[in-house]
Amino acid sequence: MTEKAPKLRAALDGIPTYKPGRPPAPGGPRAYKLSSNENPYPPLPGVLETATAAAGSFNRYPDMACTALLAELADRFEVPVTHLATGTGSVGVAQQLLQATAGPGDEVIYAWRSFEAYPIITQISGAASVRVPLTGGEDHDLDAMADAVTDRTRLIFVCTPNNPTGNAVRRAELERFLDRVPGDVLVVLDEAYREFVRDPGIPDGIELYRDRPNVCVLRTFSKAYGLAGLRVGFAVAHEPVAAALRKTAVPFGVSQIAQDAAVASLRSENELLKRVDALVAERGRVLRELRAQGWTVPETQANFVWLRLGDRTADFAAACEKAGVVVRPFAGEGARVTIGEAAANDLFLRTAESFRQEP
Ligand code: PMP
Numbered sequence: 001m002t003e004k005a006p007k008l009r010a011a012l013d014g015i016p017t018y019k020p021g022r023p024p025a026p027g028g029p030r031a032y033k034l035s036s037n038e039n040p041y042p043p044l045p046g047v048l049e050t051a052t053a054a055a056g057s058f059n060r061y062p063d064m065a066c067t068a069l070l071a072e073l074a075d076r077f078e079v080p081v082t083h084l085a086t087g088t089g090s091v092g093v094a095q096q097l098l099q100a101t102a103g104p105g106d107e108v109i110y111a112w113r114s115f116e117a118y119p120i121i122t123q124i125s126g127a128a129s130v131r132v133p134l135t136g137g138e139d140h141d142l143d144a145m146a147d148a149v150t151d152r153t154r155l156i157f158v159c160t161p162n163n164p165t166g167n168a169v170r171r172a173e174l175e176r177f178l179d180r181v182p183g184d185v186l187v188v189l190d191e192a193y194r195e196f197v198r199d200p201g202i203p204d205g206i207e208l209y210r211d212r213p214n215v216c217v218l219r220t221f222s223k224a225y226g227l228a229g230l231r232v233g234f235a236v237a238h239e240p241v242a243a244a245l246r247k248t249a250v251p252f253g254v255s256q257i258a259q260d261a262a263v264a265s266l267r268s269e270n271e272l273l274k275r276v277d278a279l280v281a282e283r284g285r286v287l288r289e290l291r292a293q294g295w296t297v298p299e300t301q302a303n304f305v306w307l308r309l310g311d312r313t314a315d316f317a318a319a320c321e322k323a324g325v326v327v328r329p330f331a332g333e334g335a336r337v338t339i340g341e342a343a344a345n346d347l348f349l350r351t352a353e354s355f356r357q358e359p
Contacts, residue, residue, distance in 0.1 A: 011104070011126045018120055021328045021338075024321075031321065032344035035328040037163070037193075037304050039226035040340040041275050043261075050264040051230070054257045062256035069232075069259045072266045077206050079236055085245035088253040090192055090220040090233030093245065094157070095121045097216065097235070100244035101186050102127035102154040109148050110157040111140045113164065113333065115190065118157050127154065138165040138298045138306065142177040149181060156181065159190045160205075161197065164328070164336035166300025171203040178212060186241065189217045192233075193302035195224030195276050196283070202301060206236055213238045221258075223303060224276045225265045230258035279303055283339045286349060293353050307352070308334040316355055323351045 021035025032040075043051070066086045074081040087093035094117065102108055104126035110118045112131035122129045130153075132145045140158060149156075158177075161168040169177075181187055189205035205217035216237035222228040232254050235245055265272060286305055290297050297305055309316050310332065317329035320337075325347045328336040337348055 009126075011123060015120055015123045018117060022326055024326050029324065031324045031326050032340055032347065033326050034304075034320075034338040034340050034344055034348060035326045035336075036228070037223060037302070037336075037338045038228050039223060039275070039279075039303075040338075040344070041226055043226060044265075044268050044271060046268055047227075047261050047264045051257045051261040054255075054260040057256065060256070061252050062254060062259060064252050066254055066259050069234075069254075069262050072263050073234060076266055076269075077236060079206070082239055083236055083242050084234060085237070085242050085249070086232060086234045086254050086259075087245070087249060088233075089222060089231045090190070090218045090235075091117050091121070092231070092250070092253060093218055093233050093235045094118075094188065094190065095124070096245050096248040097155060097186065097188055097241075098122060098125040098127070099248045100241070105152065106154040107150060107152040108155045108157070109145055109153060111145065111159065111162065113330065114157070114159045115163045115192075118159075128152075134162075134165065137167075138162075138308075139167055140169050140173075142169065142173050146177050146180040149185060153185050155186045155188060157188050157190055159192075160202070161193045161300065161302040163192070163302070164304065164330065164334070165298045165306045166302045166304055167298045168197060168199065168202040168301040170201050174203055174208065178208065178215065181214070183214050185214060187212075187215050189215060191217055192220045193223055194219060195273065196280055196303050197301045198280055199299075199301055209236055209238070213241075216241050221262050221265060225262070225272055226275075227258065227261055227265060230255070230261055232258040232262050279339050282342060282345055286339060286345050289349050290352060293349075293356050295352065295356065304336050304338045306334055306336055310334070312355075316351075319355055320348060320351045323347045325351070 024031035070081050070084045102125045106127040107130050108122040108127045109130045119129050135141050191205050209215040209217050220233040313329045320327045
């Protein structure tokens with residue numbers, strides 16, 4: 001045995017490991033998990049049956065090309081199959097996009113606060129993060145983001161709706177931004193929550209990508225489709241970005257169970273989207289009640305709400321947990337609370353109300 005330790009890349013120094021939303025404490029009282037923006041509905045019986053059937057051949061590698069899934073997606077979104085790439089969750093695809101575009105000396109721009117994984121996967125790539133603060137109203141400051149572009153910029157994440165604030169970028173602002181960004185910078189529209197959007201002023205990234213070769217849209221089966229545990233996401237992008245995603249893919253990164261369940265979900269879309277409608281209705285109720293209680297809450301288009309709590313964040317999260325709901329605190333800033341079952345939302349609302357009344 002030598003005294004030496006393996007040499008690790010200096011770029012990894014100081015990278016925090018990704019912190020997932022916490023489940024209820026083991027052995028503690030029963031609590032609802034509202035900390036990971038998951039879909040509270042259990043799998044549809046037909047989707048579960050398909051996944052179970054696929055599990056019967058897990059001694060075999062999956063179809064690496066995800067042929068059936070890509071064909072289904074191409075049909076669903078009216079895009080060429082060569083403009084699609086799947087990955088291990090959309091966060092896996094985001095990481096592949098960075099591998100394909102950015103390295104030491106390069107820059108990656110994103111709004112802050114936004115999705116926790118952006119700084120982590122950017123730092124892993126070796127590129128530098130350029131964080132552009134959200135506006136006072138918690139919106140992307142797209143003008144400032146366009147101003148931040150330099151000749152080192154390789155990729156820009158636009159998270160819409162934004163995690164954790166829930167608001168989405170509007171059509172005119174996004175189009176103006178896309179017109180300003182040079183064509184050799186990849187703009188990634190992260191639309192993990194797209195199916196929850198109801199405001200007609202919020203554009204569909206897949207429409208914007210069509211005549212813009214530097215735009216890539218990220219979507220996932222984890223949220224509206226309820227397949228978070230199966231890890232399947234996808235990108236819509238022109239060649240050669242889609243080709244680069246095929247090159248950077250972890251071989252066999254999407255299991256056959258995940259592929260078949262995703263296909264079955266697309267085929268059961270009507271039923272799944274009814275569940276999304278029910279969650280959107282709950283979101284409306286939660287938002288109305290919070291505002292009636294006196295909270296200022298951004299106009300969420302996702303399956304969660306954002307409460308800016310500052311110093312009271314940890315206390316609020318603890319109070320929620322005591323009441324039976326686990327939320328997602330961001331220390332010193334606020335709490336993100338997933339829209340769950342009505343009973344869970346009620347517990348959260350009750351806590352919000354009592355908390356509000358505290359001095
Ligand atoms: N993008 C955003 C904005 C998210 O909030 C999440 C999940 N929290 C993801 C991507 C990743 O989702 P998944 O990897 O499950 O597709």
